[in-house]
Amino acid sequence: MRLLVLGSGGREHAMVRALLRGGHEVHWGPGNGARGDWQVFPDAFNLDRIQALSPELVLVGPEDPLADGLVDKLQQRGLKAWGPTADQARLESSKAWSKQFMRRHGLPTADFAVADTLEEAQAAIRRLCDHQGVVVKADGLAAGKGVVVADDEGSAVAAAQELLEKYGRLVIERRLLGEEASWILLLRPDGFQALPLARDHKRLRDGDQGPNTGGMGTVTPVGSPFALDKLGRDLFAALEQEQLNYFGSLFVGLLFTAEGPQILEFNCRLGDPETEVLLESMPGDFLQALHGEALGEWQGCCLDVVLAHPGYPEASSPSMRIEGIPEEATVLHAGTRRDEQGQLWTAGGRVLHLVAHGKTYEEACEKVYAVASQITFDGRPAHYRTDIGRTLARQR
Template identity: 30%
Template structure:
């Protein structure tokens, strides 16, 4: 029996999910606050609605007679959209609001890890009083990461000793309107992510990916939602070994066990340090851009995972092509601090060459597609090596042109990848 799947969300991550389902035995509908032209071309229907409104989402799900739903972004999860869909009889592959707190509430996340003795938890303290937080910074022996407890789209963290001084961090806390601040020991090493598909007590893990949050080449500038990412043909990345990867998987498994009944994607952002793997944070959905690295090389049908999850069956084992990927985001000039919208996007599926094109936040008009103030689109190269995948992504961007756009061209370049290897070698004293 063919399934009817409702995809919630309209960004690059959701375009990758839609692409992964495009050849499956399903009818695909999508719902988001913004119309994504890439998703719209793959779906049988695209409804523009407030994806954080549980009633609006469930009404549309019933209109299209959805048998399954998959929730892409974090904001609908925080709003209880998965809860509402489940209660309306539409199985949602995504955690309920309470379990999604593993992402949406960083204070809860750290307390949860501490309470359940989950490995990799750094020193932390949570504050509702800004002056108390500033005093903690003065008294702490070492550098700290300053994190708003709630969702900030990946842009709220300030790291002392890297992005800001202690004085600037205190000014940031005092000037902010955040209700709660979490202060954590600064982790030094190389970041990577591992995503797990979870349901019915099963967890199926994906290859490691390294995201690049900083806005400018050489890891300079403010944090963003992610400027791009890469994965290798192996499960691990060049700066780590299989034991490091498995240590991260063990942390994910311990977290899933403690969450009891979790379903959806659990994304672990880790820091490989001289003392092993530490947890930077957890997310309760596919990463963006990491989904665009993982899904193009996943040979297992994503629909089979969704159906098994709904039917309370064992999840299929995941199979991945032994290929590397490099994802590069194109963002509007001035992003993220003062983005300029309205540039015409020249790239299309027809002129992307061998690269995969995933639209993120764009404005489709009668005469073409234009940028908004958020990340515009991503191109992904897939090849036998990271360097070959990077060349495919770069060639697509160069051919199409990037007027009015900015790209971190260094992502996936041999020099940057080697710098990660050298950094870990130095930290480990090898």
């Protein structure tokens, strides 16, 4: 089958590799510095070019083109796409809309209010802030920079003022406590398939210290204190009622509280870096799984450790020379580019994803960190967290 993957990060590299394992003709654009058995499709978001290629399926990776209606445009041209239309993508692109959807259907989520002015935000903060604090979120897509978890009313109001100026509408939420997990559902109009739970590590430094990032590493599987079958069924029924049961991925951000699982948020695409560990350890064919074919038993443990530019998350320049990637390692590319001589350079904040699979977390940790220590940016070690999977390794 001729397939086109759109996007340029580690998530898309993992998707492309998974589709190639299924024996398909894979085109990838715009891509990055990674090399492999796919065909490069440089003018990625040009609809005429896509139509001329006539892929049997277009898989859209990132959120921005989905929110901008790329799938609508592909469908108008008679092309089949994997991803939501712009209307359906409001589950991610508007937090106010998505919280109201959850409320309409009685799905478990933190109490909230929508605020368009500072006065409304202050009133909502007064109502929802307790001794645990409160959460202030920008309504629209903000590339991971639109959420402030505030400890008290004062800092919440300051955050609300700043986010209102930058992004407009806000969602104010009660702050919940518990462990987080990423739950990815492969949706189809007639059903869904849930992937094992994964956990992202958002903070820059070990021990969950330092600023928030797009994700510094992931692990799968992680345990759940609750069975999730009912939540999955209720969620799908709600999606179906509002014609949101699109052919694509729904990422459900979960928080396990003392009262049960709560939905923190939806993303309408595969998570990054969750996809890297899930697809690299998937026991079956990715494309068939999208179409509803049951996957086999998931085996072992999988880790992803992100190598980041030293300036990340504030800066990703200057571009640095990448060396020392071992041939046999599973290294997915995110912010990389190649020059005419074939030399690899950093071209973004999160540069490489090192993925390792093992029977245990201990084994996966050993493998991944042996690779991490060999790779250099301008001759120096890259920045990475050294604790991804370590707690789980100790527990087993």
